[in-house]
Amino acid sequence: MPTAELSYQEAKELLIQAWGTLGSHWGINKTMAQIHALLLISPESLTTEQIMEELHISRGNANMNIRALMDWGLIHKTHKPGDRKEYFSSEKDMWEITRQIARERRKRELQPVIKVLGQVENIKDDRTAHTKELKQVTKELKFLVGKADSFLNMVTGFDQSRFFNFLLRLKK
Amino acid sequence: MPTAELSYQEAKELLIQAWGTLGSHWGINKTMAQIHALLLISPESLTTEQIMEELHISRGNANMNIRALMDWGLIHKTHKPGDRKEYFSSEKDMWEITRQIARERRKRELQPVIKVLGQVENIKDDRTAHTKELKQVTKELKFLVGKADSFLNMVTGFDQSRFFNFLLRLKK
């Protein structure tokens, strides 16, 4: 059975929904991801009003999630001459978006955990099996989370062409 | 100020809490992460009863999250001779845990999104700017998510030393 061609509207809703679901697996709430998807596929920048209408959400909700997206560095505020409203637009370069997400997740998730693991590693050794196991597990956990941190740090340092080389080598 | 040495109990609680926080950024609920942490640092396998007592949770809650952890392939059921109860133990090899998580997240998160992006890509081209933008963004998104999928697939296929050697080569 061949896949039916989707209309623009159907495709747009599917994409916004899919991006929302993926986002919610990544500690980003659904609305935040949906606003991001909407701005990502919009050729022009949009006002809060337009975002509210398009996604059927309240002003407060729109405002809050727009600010969160700006905190993540994924969207930006712009102005139009002779217009008092604020317009929002997404960074469109997919690699830049990837780098920005890598940068924020390192800072928000990995680094706090690495700090805690460092403390736990410092436990007083009373030579019991339980303490031994806790120390061993913590050491291995810290090693692995540390590697993930280095990897994301590397991503933020790479430019696009180095990234493409990296992808090529991934092929096998 | 030098960091004070933690007691076993303090360290254990810190670790369980840290693992829970990291887990919650990964679509895993608090109790599920706590049970996993508890089994990870426990030298012996534990019964449902012991897990309930240790974490102060109900039988239903324990049962449900134990099953979820088994679905993820992170813990296993064992039996002791002459004992009717089920005992649970965590996979201890940290690299094996990483591979298992990579395998599941590919299946649960990336592959469904890739499928949707394939559908959206198939949109009827009406030559408007909006359609053009949607197609372009979808194509780039699919490329990127596809690469993330290949990367996780590689993790599941490599052994630890091979994987870290691979990452080392990327450094420069």
Next chain:
DNA sequence: TTTTATTTTCAGAAATGTTTGAAAATTAGA
């Protein structure tokens, strides 16, 4: 300055996710 457009805040409402506990189902041994 005053008026008007726009953005931000936040208390309560709604929605979603988690936990409980007791009853039902299952399983193994007698």
Next chain:
DNA sequence: TCTAATTTTCAAACATTTCTGAAAATAAAA
């Protein structure tokens, strides 16, 4: 088979997160 130990289910209670909408704050124009 029957009995007793153990596991599973699930409706209702509880907790947490997200969303709303109207009021307050801000900023630009008159």
